[in-house]
Amino acid sequence: MMGHTHALAGAVAWLGVVPFLADYGMKMTPGEIIAGSVVCAGAALLPDMDHHSGSIAQALGPVTKVLCKGVAWISGGHRHATHSLFFIVFMMFGTDLLAQYFRPGWWVELFLLICLGLRGVGIHVPEREHFNVIINGALALGLTYLMIGMHFAGPGIDLFMGHYYLGWAGLSVGLGCFMHIFTDCLTPEGCPVFWPWQKRFEIPIVPRTNGVVEKWVVTPILTLGVVVLAIRTSAGGFAVNWLQHNRG
Ligand SMILES: [Zn+2]
DSSP: OOHHHHHHHHHHHHHHHHHHHGGGTOOOOHHHHHHHHHHHHHHTTGGGGGOTTSTGGGTTTHHHHHHHHHHHHHHTSTTSGGGSHHHHHHHHHHHHHHHHHOHHHHHHHHHHHHHHHHHHTTOOOTTOHHHHHHHHHHHHHHHHHHHTTSOOSOSOEEOSTTSOEEOHHHHHHHHHHHHHHHHHTTSTTOBOTTTTSOOOBOOOOSOSTTSHHIIIIIHHHHHHHHHHHHHHHHHHHHHHHHHHHHOO
16 A cells, blocks of 8 residues: 555544544543544554665665664564554553653654655655655754644553553554554455464455555545544534533
């Protein structure tokens, strides 16, 4: 799947899930919902950091290239460990622990996720790599700065009967990784979902990356999904505010 397909799938999943989270005690501000969709879209590209020549590896020039080479070496190459349930759980709790106990670490991760997201949705000029790296880095730095004051570890979902609360940043990163693996499973190559078991699982309804189905069916549906859900989320917030201020 193409980068923008993954990023869109991440944003759709986040905006679709957010309304249900309120029932589990995770009531979020509009700013947190928007930040969450950016984080989730970026995280939906994370598993492809195991690919040193993909577009993700070019997001920050040599920095992401070296990083991707390292990830590929540790994970066993493209579509191995990073395309599994293990990776989803690892990233979800790893992010949550960073957001709770080591804020600067989370800010670095957030910066990287935004860089990946910007690259994933296709913000780049062909054959102008230095320029792209500078623009991408500057935009990501600005957005990270805007989000730095947010509270990422809470409100949280109660996972073990009051013993562990999973904050929204961790949940958003986990959901993004899940959506990546889910969409990759729709291609004939599949993913080793239960890694270290090497068996690949697939439901091959998208026969070719960047082919007709992905371009003319998957991408338009996901784009429409982002627009509809974004309007519904913001309109929903507006309706709640209006009711609160105009009752009785
Ligand atoms: Zn992938």
